[in-house]
Amino acid sequence: xxxxxxxxxxxxxxxxxxxxxxxxxxxxxxxxxxxxxxxxxxxxxxxxxxxxxxxxxxxxxxxxxxxxxxxxxxxxxxxxxxxxxxxxxxxxxxxxxxxxxxxxxxxxxxxxxxxxxxxxxxxxxxxxxxxxxxxxxxxxxxxxxxxxxxxxxxxxxxxxxxxxxxxxxxxxxxxxxxxxxxxxxxxxxxxxxxxxxxxxxxx
Amino acid sequence: xxxxxxxxxxxxxxxxxxxxxxxxxxxxxxxxxxxxxxxxxxxxxxxxxxxxxxxxxxxxxxxxxxxxxxxxxxxxxxxxxxxxxxxxxxxxxxxxxxxxxxxxxxxxxxxxxxxxxxxxxxxxxxxxxxxxxxxxxxxxxxxxxxxxxxxxxxxxxxxxxxxxxxxxxxxxxxxxxxxxxxxxxxxxxxxxxxxxxxxxxxxxxxxxxxxxxxxxxxxxxxxxxxxxxxxxxxxxxxxxxxxxxxxxxxxxxxxxxxxxxxxxxxxxxxxxxxxx
Ligand SMILES: [Zn+2]
Numbered sequence: 001x002x003x004x005x006x007x008x009x010x011x012x013x014x015x016x017x018x019x020x021x022x023x024x025x026x027x028x029x030x031x032x033x034x035x036x037x038x039x040x041x042x043x044x045x046x047x048x049x050x051x052x053x054x055x056x057x058x059x060x061x062x063x064x065x066x067x068x069x070x071x072x073x074x075x076x077x078x079x080x081x082x083x084x085x086x087x088x089x090x091x092x093x094x095x096x097x098x099x100x101x102x103x104x105x106x107x108x109x110x111x112x113x114x115x116x117x118x119x120x121x122x123x124x125x126x127x128x129x130x131x132x133x134x135x136x137x138x139x140x141x142x143x144x145x146x147x148x149x150x151x152x153x154x155x156x157x158x159x160x161x162x163x164x165x166x167x168x169x170x171x172x173x174x175x176x177x178x179x180x181x182x183x184x185x186x187x188x189x190x191x192x193x194x195x196x197x198x199x200x201x202x203x
Numbered sequence: 204x205x206x207x208x209x210x211x212x213x214x215x216x217x218x219x220x221x222x223x224x225x226x227x228x229x230x231x232x233x234x235x236x237x238x239x240x241x242x243x244x245x246x247x248x249x250x251x252x253x254x255x256x257x258x259x260x261x262x263x264x265x266x267x268x269x270x271x272x273x274x275x276x277x278x279x280x281x282x283x284x285x286x287x288x289x290x291x292x293x294x295x296x297x298x299x300x301x302x303x304x305x306x307x308x309x310x311x312x313x314x315x316x317x318x319x320x321x322x323x324x325x326x327x328x329x330x331x332x333x334x335x336x337x338x339x340x341x342x343x344x345x346x347x348x349x350x351x352x353x354x355x356x357x358x359x360x361x362x363x364x365x366x367x368x369x370x371x372x373x374x375x376x377x378x379x380x381x382x383x384x385x386x387x388x389x390x391x392x393x394x395x396x397x398x399x400x401x402x403x404x405x406x407x408x409x410x411x412x413x414x415x416x417x418x419x420x421x422x423x424x425x426x427x428x429x430x431x432x433x434x435x436x437x438x439x440x441x442x443x444x445x446x447x448x449x450x451x452x453x454x455x456x457x458x459x460x461x462x463x464x465x466x467x468x469x470x471x472x473x474x475x476x477x478x479x
Contacts, residue, residue, distance in 0.1 A: 046273070050266060055258055062259045071262045078269045142252050160218065161253035167220045185214035193245050203248045 027052055031098075038085045046082055054078075056163060057102045063146055063158055064106035073109055077102045096172035099163070103155050103173055110151050138201065145195035153188035160185055204228045209239050217246045336458055337441030340406045344385075347396070351387040361386055361395050370455060371397035371409040376468040378402045405443075407459040409473070413452060430470040437466065450474055 030052045037045030057077050061070035080101050088097060146154055152174075159165045159173055171178040196203075209232045215221045216229045233240040328350040335343035347353050356364070358372045361384055375381065378401060385396040387410075394412035401407060426437045435448040440458065446466050447456040455473055460466050 046269075047266075050269065054261055054265065058261050058265070059258050067259070070259075071265050071268075074261075075265050075268045075272070078265075079272055082269070082273050138252055139255055139257070142256065157253075161250055162256060167215070167218065182215040182218075182220065183211065185218070186211070189214060189246050189249055192249060196249075203245060 027056075035085065035088065038082065039088070049081070050078055053098055057098060059162065060099070060102055060155070060158055061106060063143070063162075064103075064151065064155060065109050069109065073105050074102075077105050080105070096165070096169045099159060099165070099169075099173035100175065103159075106155065107151055141196055141199045141201050142192075144199055145192050145201075148195045149188060149191055153184060153191060156181065156184040157188040157192065204232050206232075206236060206239055209233070209236070210242065213239070213243055213246065217243060217250070333440045333445065333458065336408070337443055340408075344398070344408075347387060348385065351389055351394075353385050353387040353396070356384055356386045358384060364393060365395060365413075367413070367453075369395040369397060369409075369411045370450060370473050371395075371399070371411065374472055375399055376465075376472040379407065382406070405459060405461075407457060410456040410458075411450075411453055413454075430467045433470055433474060435466070435470055446470075448474075 031049065034045050034049035034052055038049055054074065058070060058074045061073050061077075064070075065073055077098070081098060084101075146157070149157065156170060156174065159170045165173065167178055167181040170181045174181075176184070193203075209216075209229055212221060212225060212229055216226055219226075221229065233243055328346060332343045332346045335346060358368075361372070362368045364386055369384070372381070372384065372395075379399045381397065382400050383398045385398070387394045387396055389412060392412050394410055397409040397411075399407050399409065428435055428437060430448070433448050435446050437444055437446040439445075443458075444460045444462075444466065445456065445458040446460065446469075447454060448470060450473065457466075457469050457473075460469065
């Protein structure tokens with residue numbers, strides 16, 4: 001199957017599947033240069049950092065908090081990052097720092113929403129146009145099944161499977177011991193598979 | 204290696220995060236164990252499926268908002284518009300958006316819940332008061348006094364009549380000075396109204412009542428927000444703002460704020476948990 005036929009909507013020409021895109025690991029050089037330039041006060045550096053990482057932050061937000069609030073929270077993440085960038089040092093955590101800010105923002109938002117009893121977690125289909133083939137339907141099922149996962153498990157799964165982070169990086173982003181990443185992913189995958197089967201997935 | 208141990212390490216094996224020794228043990232096990240092999244295969248299918256997820260298109264407003272807010276010049280009504288009732292405009296939209304920006308607070312648009320004959324009457328008269336308050340505060344006050352058997356009183360008399368000291372007689376935010384106090388017979392209960400003056404000469408009216416009725420903003424568009432974690436409803440009255448929140452056992456309603464900073468100051472100073 002060609003990559004073009006995997007797209008859910010032919011109108012989304014800029015949208016790429018994960019397989020087509022530079023991984024987070026491959027982006028590290030660009031991002032670390034942009035962070036350094038931001039710290040030196042280069043006026044275009046913020047834009048570079050944003051361009052290099054907005055897709056990663058935004059798609060994580062969409063799947064963590066839903067389409068409606070994802071833009072606002074993504075904006076919050078970058079504001080925080082730009083405000084705190086002076087304090088940031090240490091190349092080792094560079095790649096996961098953005099994710100850590102994003103994950104914290106998403107989890108805080110979910111806790112707040114729970115308190116306010118807002119139903120932000122209702123599944124919001126990105127596109128309802130016709131002409132789905134079986135594979136597109138499976139992707140939709142996965143989006144739905146993801147929303148059924150606990151936020152802790154969901155972000156572990158997304159950081160691994162969508163963002164391609166290592167266990168060390170996931171541990172940094174989630175601020176948990178590296179040894180617990182594997183068991184969290186075990187649970188996430190087992191529950192996700194269960195949800196998918198309930199939704200009619202035929203593996 | 205036993206099934207349970209393999210199961211515990213299955214994700215790490217699948218993700219290539221096991222040491223070579225452990226990975227070899229897991230690999231040996233799954234050759235002979237159908238159930239562990241099936242589980243591992245399902246992990247693989249989930250990974251394949253995940254790689255086919257598409258990226259949602261990024262709204263271009265995000266960067267504009269980041270840029271505007273980072274410089275401190277808030278452009279407030281673009282991507283936040285959907286939170287606000289369609290009939291809301293101007294200051295209320297700005298407040299809603301700036302609250303969101305300032306503290307990342309969840310905002311839900313709603314309208315106050317009024318029903319019953321007394322409340323309709325109350326809403327109608329209170330609505331007249333609100334309309335007048337903006338430009339003719341003295342006439343506005345007369346509407347309340349006429350309709351709700353209102354009378355000027357003293358702090359001591361008010362405390363005796365109400366059975367409590369209205370919070371605005373105990374403390375006010377800096378820059379506000381106490382002016383007058385009235386007692387009003389609202390349909391719900393007897394209510395205190397404290398009028399105070401700001402440094403710029405504008406008046407602010409502070410109502411406090413102890414019945415479990417939210418407030419009298421009628422059908423005006425309301426923004427529900429949290430100030431210092433206190434749920435607070437904000438409405439626009441002309442070019443000024445009114446807001447209400449539940450303060451311990453009672454409701455406090457303030458008419459005549461101009462900015463979000465004022466609202467948060469009031470909630471902080473007048474809350475039962477506030478300073479002083
Ligand atoms: Zn086994």
